Amino acid sequence: MVFAYDTEVALASAAALVNTAFLDPDPLADDPGLTLFLEQERFSGSRTHTAAERQAVQRLRTDLLQLWDSSEETLAQGINRLLASSQALPQLVRHDGWGWHLHCTPPDADLADRMATEAAMALADVVRAGELERLRICAAPDCSGVLIDLSRNRSRRYCGTGNCGNRENVRAYRRRLASNLLENQQPYGLP
Numbered sequence: 001m002v003f004a005y006d007t008e009v010a011l012a013s014a015a016a017l018v019n020t021a022f023l024d025p026d027p028l029a030d031d032p033g034l035t036l037f038l039e040q041e042r043f044s045g046s047r048t049h050t051a052a053e054r055q056a057v058q059r060l061r062t063d064l065l066q067l068w069d070s071s072e073e074t075l076a077q078g079i080n081r082l083l084a085s086s087q088a089l090p091q092l093v094r095h096d097g098w099g100w101h102l103h104c105t106p107p108d109a110d111l112a113d114r115m116a117t118e119a120a121m122a123l124a125d126v127v128r129a130g131e132l133e134r135l136r137i138c139a140a141p142d143c144s145g146v147l148i149d150l151s152r153n154r155s156r157r158y159c160g161t162g163n164c165g166n167r168e169n170v171r172a173y174r175r176r177l178a179s180n181l182l183e184n185q186q187p188y189g190l191p
């Protein structure tokens with residue numbers, strides 16, 4: 001494990017949030033979509049189910065996307081901004097089968113603030129560990145998705161959306177196949 005378990009979960013969750021921006025239809029386009037996303041990410045706590053709540057989460061998504069690909073200095077400032085604007089107050093809590101971990105906002109705080117502090121605290125761990133290199137943009141040429149590489153040998157290159165890794169493997173296979181066919185055309189080309 002590269003980071004603490006709850007940090008890794010929060011980083012994966014932040015990446016998943018950012019990547020909803022690249023899905024069609026956008027899962028955050030309506031309230032049931034947001035609810036489903038939160039269930040998938042096991043994100044509990046109070047909700048207002050208003051358009052304002054959803055728009056705040058969409059704004060957070062944009063903020064996180066910008067931070068994902070930024071310099072250490074910009075990321076650090078962005079984390080501080082997220083923590084300040086959501087009035088973070090770290091508290092150790094235990095709930096829903098999770099072991100002791102930090103919450104920085106009370107459970108009745110705005111959803112976007114709770115999501116922001118969770119992502120910000122996890123990203124703070126990344127900065128503190130000097131592991132910014134693990135925050136990546138997907139290597140597939142037709143994808144702008146993000147990923148957090150939590151592999152021991154830092155080998156992850158593709159995001160989790162739309163099977164980018166598989167698609168790239170298929171492309172590479174086709175390229176190899178095509179070049180083999182070209183090479184083999186000489187001896188077998190003419191009878």
Ligand SMILES: [Zn+2]
Nearest residue numbers: 095098101103
């Ligand atoms: Zn929690």
Ligand SMILES: [Zn+2]
Nearest residue numbers: 138143159164
């Ligand atoms: Zn991708």
